[in-house]
Amino acid sequence: MSETANNPYILLALFEDDEVQAFADLLKTKGHETRHVSDGARAMDMILKDPPTLIVVDTLLPVVNGERLFQTLKDNPHTKNIPFLFISYKQAEIKGFRGGTDIFIIRPFQWEEVYGYIKQALHFSIKEGAKFEEKHIQGNLSHMPLVDILQVLDFNKKEGTVTITHGKEKAVIYVKGGQVCNVTLGKCEGEKAVYRIFTWNEGSFVFEPVKVTMLKKIDIPTGNLLMEGMRQLDELEKSSKIFPADSDVLRAKVDTSALPKGLKPIIYEVLLVLGTHSRVKDIVDKCKVPDLEVYQTIQNLIERKILEKTDEVIDESKVVEEFIAPGDALKIKDKVIAYGSDRMSVSHGYIFVISTSTDLSRNLMKASVDISGFHPKYDLLDDTNLDEYAMGETGHIRLYGELDMIFFALAPMAGLWPLQKSFLSHLTGVLVLWDERGEATLEDIQSIKNLIALKKDVIVRHVYCGGGELDDNSKARYAKAFDLSPSDSIDIFSSISKNGVVDMFKSFFNEMAVGTQRAEGS
């Protein structure tokens, strides 16, 4: 951070009196102190003696112009982090302009908008010391605990990744400006993953100083994260004898739909997950909140006789491993990559789910929770969600190479095509879901398919969700409605039996990788 004054102020290096007055009045009403100079020499002098938090400067400032002032100050270690707000009558190139920090505005301007920019500039000032290093750092947690590693990175405002290997588990911590922005550990990420890693006393780590483009999912400052992590670790150790064992299998003792509203969200999340996973370990894994909170909630529910342990034994061999080979996942990633996109920065692809009702998407997502890497959107799974047409993400599968394949629900209305078209760039496949109740919308769905086919060459799977087998007449009728060729198949999905969902998705992703069926095969 720059060495700012004890009384922070904004410097107005402007020479038009009316403008100075207007800026001063605006900033004063917003609680900011200002000082004014009318030429570049005086500005330089004042800034070096008493650095401001922001410099508002006219590019045509007399004696030393705005650009020259900027060039000089950004090389000075005491002033290099001060953001500049350039004002001019026309667009100009400022050498060294720092996008995201400095601002350039052209007269005339709208004062509320300008203040918005000033607020942003004051909020996102550059953190000092973020430099790239050439050397990696590595070691073992037994010699240097994670807490120490993160403190060192925070103190030095480092950017990069810390990869920790603990037996068969591997975690990656993404650090930017010294702050932890995300952590991934197998299927979980965010704070949940961080607090799990704190329990590791052993494991090798490597810090690589690379540019981090990962989406920021942890907002807590590193210092607070460490304190909270230690607290959770202590609590878990103290309470481990009280909490149920990971291998315990639970069931609901009461009708959970009769529970009152207004309970903590974690309770609803645990009960929702219990609908598909009954082992304590699985519930803890699937819930998004940190483990301690999940264990505490489960214990609480057991004590209140809402849940109870059963004698059921879960067959471990039924746990599904990676359901798509890494090679196929990379082929899909190739299809997702838009022309010109950096392979490393592509993080997701879309699978449109066009369904004649939200129920069908919901049932399919519920049936898919056992697929390795699958994360449903639990609010969609909630049966009390009465949205007739879901829109947006309903779940995603994380594939090898950290590629998220997002199931993106679209309302089956051809009139909404402009909105649907906006998401085509990352599209790799389409799932069409219907049953007898939705036959009136099949024509609209076919229109949407045709429009997609005009723009993009993607795999389309047709999934009949009415339950039971289709007779020949029905098959013919639907094949005609969807303009299917004799070689195109219709998958059958039953929400009751849930059979074949895993195989259906495996085959769907395999087709995407290989690209054997085409949308226009219609």
Added chain:
Amino acid sequence: MSTTGNDIRKNTSVTIGLSRGAYGARFYDSFFTNEFAKLETARCERYASIYSIILIHIGDFDNGDREPTKRELDDFMKTMVAEITDVVRNCDVAGLIEERKILVVLPRTDYLGSLITIKKLTRALEPVTVKGHPYASLIFTQATYPQDAKGYTELLNVAMKRIEISKDSLWERDKLKTRLFWEVVAHFTGGTLNGFDHTTFELGANEKLGHEFLEKINKVIVEDVGRNAGSRGILYIAPPSIKTDMPILNTIATVGKTATKIFVVGTKKDPELEMRNATGITITDPRMSGFYFTFFINAQAAYAIICKEVWGDIYTCFHTSNPYIVEGLITKFQRDSMLQEQL
């Protein structure tokens, strides 16, 4: 305008006396321009870089019924070329590649960068498009390597095709280029407009889609912005009202910092709120009341929806994914509301 006049204007050659250097040292002939673009393509392929091209199509001349004189055409071209070479950077190359088509090659420029250059050119060429005599209708399109095509010829074909699409688009057909923002909004929400990439529909009580649909659209767009955090873009959301506990503000706050500039537009009636990852803008124009819109553009997508409260709880909505219309709406909104013109 008579048919004869139109024929004359369409057939008027603009390449009178054109040779290298005829209009200035930095304006090139088709051979040089094409070769430069091919070299740039090879360079970008070698170094995994990007570049863009802008194609300017010189359309009809509006000069009454008579044919523009040679002198007038010469002056027209000189003015046009002078403005183009003044706007573009030293590293950019501009030249006439065929009758009525000027190509500008922009090294190391992405999609949004090329849109910004088009904006600058549009403004600089106003003397020959709306103010001068004769003045011509100009259509600007762009294409970016390798996003739109992997070779120069294909890239040029993409840009050419976009000119044809643009000529038939709502924006050109209904002459919206020269209208003010609110005139354009009134045009879009005043009737039923259905095309390949734009439609009109109703929202509200007793309709297939309720009011919450607009919130869903905004949420979905913001989430997509969050997923493409590194992609430059601009998003304006003008909701029916701004409240502290608005779901969209929470969604914007949780997506984190992105390269997309997000603006939440309100009126004087709305409270001033602290917004994370977004800038609040207040528009005092009374016409804002009763209209709600969302405008979004980035390298991968463009989307605009405008909703007008018709009566009771019903909105008439127009939405489009045509990037020219979306970019046009954003530019007009910025200009007419005295906001910073930026992408």
